[in-house]
Amino acid sequence: MKKILICDHFSKQTYTGLQDKGYEVLQAKSLTPTQNEIKEVHGLLIRSRTVIDQTLLDSAKKLKLILSATAGFDHIDYKICQERNICVMHTPLANVQSATELTLALMLSQLRSMTQVHTNLVQTKAWRDQAPRGHTLHNKSVGIVGLGRIGMTVANLCKAFGANVLYYDPYVNSNEFKKVTEFKELLKQSKIVSLHVPLTQKTKKLIGCEELNLMTKNGLLVNCSRGEVIDQKALVDFMNIHSEFKVALDVFNQEPCKDTKLLGLDPQFLGTPHIGAYTHEALENASSEAVQKLLNFFEFEQISDPVPPHAAWTKDL
């Protein structure tokens, strides 16, 4: 009988879906399993808070599959897994809508100073004359960095709002949106910049002091991708000089974010605690998709959405 170890929280259906097919399902006591817990299991079901490193893999003598119910995979040392013939898969489609909608929510909130006017209303009953005048998304130039699953969905929604969408992605060609081949040009031409790239050697600190200085001084930067894509210190310095420049972040250099210099820039800064995929729908989609993939792997040797993905950008990992 195959043993599957579940780390993190998964729905009851996840357990029954596997047990009904004859699998023994074990629950790890904490997010990261102990060496003892992992040594006899054939499959691991995890989310992003479970870090899989070499020490842990050294004890996983029977492990054949790691299934991460996530889009990202930077929490798994997949290179060691490759060496040891352990298959790694993920569920990149499950939270596209959820992450996209959060991006739009952050964008629109900052354009209308939503948190500021709400706080003023409930705390001091401040009415419209005292509120900052907002901006529409309509007719704004929106620069999408990384036109993948989420970037493309964000681009389509921005287009539906009547925004002028351009994108920078060296690995993608789209007829639907205007491609800008120089990253710096995209920064200069966009009032709003939204980041949707994976974290690679090329995207780490993609936005630093030099790049920020190319952006419109009353522009808006949104990041729902990975925190390290932005040099957060450079961002804080820039925001301190340019008080009209707005930022909305779901991801941070270090998480949980305790950067008081950044957090203190509210409402110029709007933040959410990495909740892009944190919806009932996305978590459920990812769980059920993960169970199906796990069954397909052990029953039919089927592999879908392997880690690393078959994509040109993975050469930068």
Ligand code: NAD
């Ligand atoms: P994806 O792989 O579908 O798309 C990524 C795109 O980035 C690809 O089109 C790729 O060509 C492009 N790219 C790679 N390197 C680039 C570079 N140097 N410059 C410009 N473009 C580059 O990924 P996705 O599913 O759309 O996810 C995008 C990001 O969002 C990932 O970092 C993912 O981890 C993150 N994410 C965050 C949350 C959250 O909770 N905030 C949820 C889901 C996904």
